[in-house]
Amino acid sequence: MRMKSALAAAAVIALAAGCGSGGSGGGQAEPGEPVKLTFLSLAWQKESLAANKQLVEEWNKANAGIQVTYVQGSWDNVNDQLVTQFAGGTAPDVIHNDSPALSGFAADGYLLDLSGRLPADLKADIPRPAWDTVTFGDGKGGQGVYGVPFLQESQVVIANRKLLDASGVRLPTPDNPWTWDEFAEAARKMTKDGVFGVAWPMKSPVNKTLNLALNFGGTFFRTAGGRTTVKVGPEEKQVLQRIHDQLYKDRSADPAALGQGTADPLPAFYKGEFAMLPAGVYLRQQVAEQAPDGFEWVTLPPLKGTTTQQGAVSQTLSIARDSKHPDEAMKFIAFFLNGPNQARLAKGDWLLPTSVKAASDPAITTKENGWDVATASAKDLVVAPFLRVNGFDEWKSKVATPVLQEFYSNKISIDEAARRLVADGDKVLERYQR
């Protein structure tokens, strides 16, 4: 009897409440009705989420005629979600993503080319190298701008202040950074009494290696005669060999961290098991939040090879081609990504704004939590060479990740790694260029 009641109740609840839709529409607005836009955001950190929601609220208050619905997505599965929604014609109007994902969507015609719609002040406020990260082929032989780049990441070095001071090494500054040689020397000096100088978490080694390789001019890809091939020459080998040397020659790198993800070594870092952790600037957020009381840490500027250049990708806001209100969507983006607002978003995500105005905002140039060093590193960012390589994702997952993992684990030589990266890689890229 109780079971019958439960089933009946279930059916009644389901029928009564289950058929509702929370759909916000987003189609053509009736006369007098506000235009409704849907904004898919991938903000997930507490402060970033708050900043995003606050900005949308401010916009909605100030623009009664264009109302934006904030929808929070997830980095892990946004592209699965978008593929389906693009195909079904129900994608959000404004889409947060990162620049590597835009290339394919642009070529498939799912994103609006913004080049003729960008307001002049927004265009002028973001430097050319950042725009390069969102400029792709349109699949018909032309080029277009398929997003507005707004947050970028550089690789810095997060260091244990006490171990750093105790080693007596020179403290690098943005104007006078460490060279890779000085970095190696510092790591050697800090390696003593069971403490390692550095940790290289290389569970996902490809992007980190490729972005740092630009320090020595290593691009890993070259395009000639319209064909792109993999290239691993002396420039590309520099960073690989230097990291390998720290692990197996100098023995100044903690071998326990090698197989870990980026944030995994942090507990050992707080415990003083190693002194320095090369990482993206965003990792400062976790250190600031998790570090035990009394733990002093410092952000060191990017390392210098022949230059301090690093490859960069951007977080972006794009407009779906099927959006019925592209002009209103562009107005919203221009507001959302103006200088002061970018500074708020950058602070929330602990990343670097592309906006020149935002980069001078006191909130992200303060010495606290290494913001001054992190923000200064934005000048070193150039478009990552792999961004426009068709087939990069497959090369990365099927070829580069296992090869680099084997190399960093000392299972294969650098020459063998180079041979496989090129030979196996070219086979992959070739399929994408038929």
Place this chain on the structure above:
Amino acid sequence: MRRAPQYLALAAYIAFLAFPLAWLLSTALKTPQEMAQTDPTWIPRAPTAANFADAFGEQDLVGAATRSLVVALMSSVVTVVIALPAAYAMARHRGLLNRVAIGWVLVSQVFPVILIIIPLFVILRDLELVNTLTGLVLVHVTFTLPFALWMLQGYVRAVPRELEEAAAVDGASRLRSIGAVVAPLLAPGVVATLLFAFISSWNEFLFALVVLRDPGVMTLPLTLARFVGPEGVARLGPLAAASLMATIPSLVFFAIIQRRLKSGLMAGAMKG
């Protein structure tokens, strides 16, 4: 005394099963500093409710749980309502059509979901069911139905045909013999199938991700995913707090019908 090893094994098994839930609770009550220590503790040194405050403050967990409950209940009930008569027919009427139907049910299980998700989405769009819980229920029922049919068919077969024949000899019509004789014996199987359909729907993520768009219709798995960032980096505290709260409705559901489930599983295991 001779049963001590059995009790010991049972206690170890219970500890094994309870471990994830206990660890979830422990994590939900820890500060970020304590979570980042290399020597983890079971009992938080400075218990905090901040993770629960963040989880509930940032996300509409109650609303999402309610919607998930509605979708799961509706999906499971509709699945069983459709599957039960079909299972009876398949179990009792053997023939070429029956074999083809069973074959088709099995084949449908091997289709990779990713292959059909875009066509399915387009169908839902044409039916104007995208971004509705009704659309999601329809999808869940469609994907749960084949296996539910398969399960129930086993339970129907386990009911001796002779019982229906005896009822017929006593003058009962087919409908009456099904209602008065077969249905009560099938109850455990129905409960087991309901639970299977409920859990499948409650945990389902991918279809919900592509079908639902607006915050007002998001289900619980989508809401929990918002605590996870790129490359699997997660906000462990709020995620643990939210996940803990997310287990409560399914625990309650299990608690209500676990006795029936037990006999249902036994019936299937011994006779199905």
